[in-house]
Structure formats: C-alpha cells, structure tokens
Amino acid sequence: MYFRVINKLQSNLFRIFYKRFFKSFGEKSNILFPLNINGMKNISIGKGVSVAYKTWLAAVPHTNEEKCELVIGNGSSIGNFNHIYATKSIIIGENVLTADKVYISDNLHEYEDINVPIIHQHIRQIGTVVIGDGTWIGENVCIIGVKIGKNCVIGANSVVTKDIPDYCVVVGSPSYVIKRFCFDTNEWRKTNKMGDFIIS
Incomplete structure (x- = not known):
C-alpha cells in the first residue's frame, strides 16, 4: 500500500x-x-x-x-x-505491451575502423522502427531498425533484425516466425522457417 x-x-x-x-x-x-x-x-x-x-x-x-x-x-x-532510443524514428502503436528489459533502437554504433575504439566511432542510422498495434514484446527482447506488424508476439530473448508481418509469433536470435494466424481456418498455425504453414 x-x-x-x-x-x-x-x-x-x-x-x-x-x-x-x-x-x-x-x-x-x-x-x-x-x-x-x-x-x-x-x-x-x-x-x-x-x-x-x-x-x-x-x-x-x-x-x-x-x-x-x-x-x-x-x-x-x-x-x-x-531502453528505447531513437535517432530518427521509433513509433510504438496503440495497446502495445512490453515486458521488462526490452531494448528498441533505430541506430547502431559503427565498428568498421579497427584502429578506433567503438565508443569514439560514429553512430549509424539504420531502418526506422514501427511496432504495430496490439503487439506483445517479451522479456529481454532486442528490436533493431525493423518494422513489426500488429498483434504479434515476440518471444523472450529474441533479437529482431528483420521486418515481421502482422499476426506472427517469433522467437530466437536472430528471430524467425514459428506461427502465423490463418484467416482461412481462423486459428494460429505453426510455420516453417520460411514462414509457410506446416501441413499436418
């Protein structure tokens, strides 16, 4: 209290x-x-x-x-x-839920010059970040310069470096889609790493 x-x-x-x-x-x-x-x-x-x-x-x-x-x-x-750090654009949609210790960024530190400590190199702008309405982001997730669709689930400890369509469940580092919502059958269905539905 x-x-x-x-x-x-x-x-x-x-x-x-x-x-x-x-x-x-x-x-x-x-x-x-x-x-x-x-x-x-x-x-x-x-x-x-x-x-x-x-x-x-x-x-x-x-x-x-x-x-x-x-x-x-x-x-x-x-x-x-x-930790949410924009140098150009990060847009988090409506009714998005993030767990603890989530990192979201639209930039990276340069590291190409091996003769210069990374702390002294430039910050590089990468893709803008958009997180769609209703998405749930699990604990310890990193989202770097990508777009994530609406009503997605991003599993704990995932590192997202590629765009994710609407209605997907993703896991892993780097992340990949393991489920998508199928409107034909009105259910969540497992997918292969290419994002295609698995035929049972």
Whole structure:
C-alpha cells in the first residue's frame, strides 16, 4: 500500500512538472521513476500510457536527421528497465505491451575502423522502427531498425533484425516466425522457417 501511494504521488508530480517539456503527453499517462529521458521535445506520449520503473526514453538526432521522434501510442504499457532510443524514428502503436528489459533502437554504433575504439566511432542510422498495434514484446527482447506488424508476439530473448508481418509469433536470435494466424481456418498455425504453414 505504501509503495502504491508513493508511485502514484511520483506519477502525479511528473505529469505536473514535466509533461509540458514533451512534444505531447496524453491524459492518464504516467512515467514511473525514469532512469533517463533525453530529447523530451521529440517524444510524444499518447493517452493512458504507462511507462514502468527505471526505463530510459530518448529521441536525439545523433545521426543529424532533420526529424527525430519517439511516439508511444494510446494505451501502451512499457515495462521496467526498458531502453528505447531513437535517432530518427521509433513509433510504438496503440495497446502495445512490453515486458521488462526490452531494448528498441533505430541506430547502431559503427565498428568498421579497427584502429578506433567503438565508443569514439560514429553512430549509424539504420531502418526506422514501427511496432504495430496490439503487439506483445517479451522479456529481454532486442528490436533493431525493423518494422513489426500488429498483434504479434515476440518471444523472450529474441533479437529482431528483420521486418515481421502482422499476426506472427517469433522467437530466437536472430528471430524467425514459428506461427502465423490463418484467416482461412481462423486459428494460429505453426510455420516453417520460411514462414509457410506446416501441413499436418
């Protein structure tokens, strides 16, 4: 009970003092004790969004893009210790659920020059990130520069480096589709690694 009261108080104070620094910050949204927030003016938070404990949100144009944005859609719930870093564009749809320790990025550190420590090399812009409405992202997932469709399930510990269509279940590092929703039979069906339905 005590911690619930403290969390609610912190969320209310955050909305009162900080929401005006965001590009937009919807009603009934809260961010609980963030680890860090960079580039607030580039971050849009929808209505009824929950961002849990010690998450790091960032939208900073380190790759010199004209536009930099991080958008979290209405009703989405971001877990504890997430790290979401946009240098161009990350758009998280509505009613997306992420578990704890999820990493989402649209950029990578350069590492090509072996004579220069990676920390001193440039940041490279890769594909923009879009996560479709209603998708569920499991614990310890990494999503790097890709688009994920709506109502997908991304299994725990997956590393997603290729686009995922709507209505898919993916696992693995690198990730691959193991199930897709079949509208002909109105059920989830297993697939092979090419994404084709397995005939039983």
